[in-house]
Amino acid sequence: ALALDGLSLLDFLRREHIDAELFGLLDAYCLSALGAPTAEISAYAGVNFLSEINAPIYAFPGGNGAIARAMAARLSRAGEGRIVTGAAVYAIEPAEGGYARVGWFDAQHPGEPRCLEARWAVVAAPYFFAGRILRGIDPAATARMTGLRQGSYLVANCCFEGTPQELPYDSWALGAQSFSDAISATAILPAAERPKDHGVLTVYAPFHDPGAGRTRLLTEDRAAFAAPIVEELRRFMPEAFGGARLAEVRLTRWGHHHLIAAPGIVTTMRALPKRFGNVLLTHSDGQGMPAVESAIVEARNAVEIIKRG
Template sequence: MAAALPLAACTQRPRLLDVAWLGPDPTRAHQLREAPPQGPARERRADVLVLGAGVAGLSAARALRAAGREVTVLELDDAAGGNSRATELGGLPCPMGAHYLPQPGANLSELQDLLVEFGVAERRFGRWQAKDGHTVHAPAERRFDGREWQAGLLPPAANAAGAAEQRRFARLVREAQQRAGFALPTHRVTFGSAHRQLDAQTFDAWLDAEQLTEPGLRWYLDYCCRDDYGAGSGVVSAWAGLHYFASRHGFQAPDEDEGGDPAPPPFTAPQGNGWLTERLAEPLRREGHLLMARVGLSLFEEREGVELLCWTPEGLERWSARDLVLATPLFVAQRIWRNPPAALQSLRLPRAPWLVANLLLDGPPLERAGHSLAWDNVAQGSALLGYVNAQHQRLDPRPGPQVWTLYWALPQGQRPALLNETATHWAERVLQHLLPLHPDLRERLQQVRLTRWGHAMAVPAPGVRGQAALEALRSHRSRVRLAHADLAGYSVFEEAFMAGLAAAAR
């Protein structure tokens, strides 16, 4: 016994993880699967209703208010922002979803104006530019190659032939832009025959046909597709794969002199894109025109207005309004709109489930060799998309508590497991991927908060973008206007914001 006492004193039980779900309540949303509840409903009226307080709904409400309309926004969740929401862990802000916004080009002057209004950009002598301090600080990105951390995400080519493939892909992106045209938002370029040929095949099939097989390039392109579309290059269309680069700042090989300047750093904040949605929502919240925990159950469009039946924790509400902006995912619109246009009924959009994990650490863990902690940290070959250091923008070199936000775009077949498995189960799966990179992470870990987005975004698989139904719905005119990034066939902030403006204008 005496011999065993020192050993017992040094042995500690593993500390239980503090794990919990955070964010949207799936049981509330899944009421849409059931028959609408019966019973008396409180009668309520509005000039314009906006159903959905994500980016598109908040954008539409902002534009309508500026035009003098009286707007009431109804939101299913307990907070506005959709998948651009934010939260806090240990008093530190962090994103629950989207975490950056690329700098908009001149063709997105409306978004440029918003950023000027929010004080993070300015126009000087007619030229728009981002202000220092609001875009990602260096070091922006690093990649773990299996041995150590390397700067940047695109792996360098192993030989001259591989480098030539990277340069050739850059040239093909430029040629596609010149020949077919790509833009944000997508509807500003006519979807022509060249786009349809690309939309009919997977990105992998197109890359194979172009004999672009260099392993580092193929991993990077697959990663980019998973990051923006929630599915890899073997799932999304060649149109989507090229659109990722050609609609923004192109693709530049590391040793390439042509093709213009590298992409400017994106906008970000510790709370991710929550800093944008919080500002969009604040005027509505302050004036009492943003109502939470409202589940739209049944929508009827009538000759003189619209009628919407809503569930609330206090009972049913029946809203009457002159007009309504339906700023929900299109699969939700299909469930609740009782007399919809034929195009909505025929639309098919596959959707990607996502898991976002926020990890509160009491200090930085041990690092592998190579480049130090960056804003975006990615392990090459991992199923995960990597993690963002939410405190990176503070520029504080002193070690202290940190929040890492980890992103995982899951295959569609894992949606039931995302719903039914416990938070602890998913936290352990996350740690299985991170512990090889940071062996002492579990000792540093204080809390894990998980957010599940079961239907996070539309996936632009082959044939999705070219559906005639999408074009018909974008131009649909009635008392119900659709506003969602789904109208572009995929989900990014720019598309959602412009969809809201378009719905308000109609």
């Protein structure tokens, strides 16, 4: 794995004599799924992700948010009111006597900072951000965290009314300027369970230059983003419109959408400490690959550490 990790995916594809005709599609895939084209992605991460093409598709109703909702429901079974939402953590540090200290504020009252101490603090925020809020630890470690690259991304959920068309799970629009691919939200449902009078197409629009993308996401208005996506959707995927009417486009901005799994990412993440006293880092970044299974592995590792005490 580490030998592959040191190579770019593009070098690996060339080494394996993969037909160069496929490189355009593979670049689009990597930009959409991993945040950068094949030349900027670890071959290990790329091969890991590409293996999904031959694997079954697992999707939750409404997407990965279903996992967070299930976890929240489970926590609530142990007693209501245990989760504080709408809160921002601005500082975390190992504290005296085996405790951890957390500084946070309610987003509605940002002028009223609060502090709490706990036996453990599990930091599930991305590393580039954790590196900015961790206090009292080796600055070399936080510098490596904040040095990780993050992509930027726009997601457009296109809501159709009327008879939805039969579409593949994921369709690629090679040559389109405003988006890379589109997932039919209901494609994996058995035909009998698919809605008959509406459908959703989730359109993925990663930015090639993450910094420029962030600036655009902060400054441009929604209509300016939606219009070229809809225009190119009509051109590249006219079948999506078949007997249906596009009723609404819901946009979501991802300023720092996830870690870019650059060559050497596994080596980099292995070398980073994940425990500082009783403060544990558990974001999926810890596995070097932006996927829900990475989040689950990191969470399980943290549970083991806490259980050992």
